[in-house]
Amino acid sequence: MKLSRGLVIADPWIGYILDGSKTWEMRSSATSVRGPFALIRKGTGAVWGVADLVDVRSPLSPEELIATHARHRIPSEMIRSGEVAKWNTPWVLADVRPLQTPVPYRHPSGAVTWVTLEPEVCAAIACQLGEPLPERPVAQYEAPARTAAPAPRPAAAAAHVSSPAPASAPASAGTAGILVAQTQLTGGNIRNNHFHLRGHVHRFxxxxxxxxxxxxxxxxxxxxxxGGGVDTLTDIDGEKQFFRGRGWIRQFFEKTGAEPGDRVLVEETGPYRYKVSLKKA
Structure with missing residues (x-):
């Protein structure tokens, strides 16, 4: 599916999408559209980035919206007030690509939700991204069945112990998995022993x-x-959007000789089991 349409999104929400901290765009209804689309910043008359729409979920209750704040970034007070009651349907985004320079577009008369982009606008976006937008399947990954994310636990729950992953045979070095995340490393990632899962958290x-x-x-x-011989157990910090346990990441970076520009690949090899590897730049 080639880029041909865009979606107008207001601040601060489009800013959260572009910086990778918002992976659900909340809308009032579902859509059958999937694939890449342009991120149009409301009031600017320009495209500021491209994202993939990979899934649409069922409408959420106010309680579910509050529990999944890290996905959509809507403050709980706005949810409780009823101000955003209409916008309860998550459109799941992935592979967000900000543009260095916003690309102007002409807003067609009568466009309500989706904006049809002129070919020259699409060409300018593709050129700036450095490569033609590829043909993309409707769904690259079929996520496991999910339940609503749990609400944050109070401080009194400090003694809580997470349930371990279901027992299963360890994945062999040659096990082929489903790629669920790919992220480019920065110097800050390597210094601080972490890598982000922004734009990919919905796949877990x-x-x-x-x-x-x-x-x-x-x-x-x-x-x-x-690749260290002994697997490690960790959950995901939904606010910062990276693996919470990070002691192993320093060893992983040292073992693989990770440098800025390299890519970390995360593959699902079984229920609650993942393989992390490095792809050199």
């Missing part, structure tokens, strides 16, 4: 996604095979 089970501190761990933990 909801019960692996916890809050922003150790008192808000997810109900489940993933088993991570990073």
């Amino acid at each position: 089970p909801d019960d692996l996604i916890g809050g922003s501190n150790r008192h808000e761990r997810a109900p489940k933990e993933a088993s991570i095979d990073w």
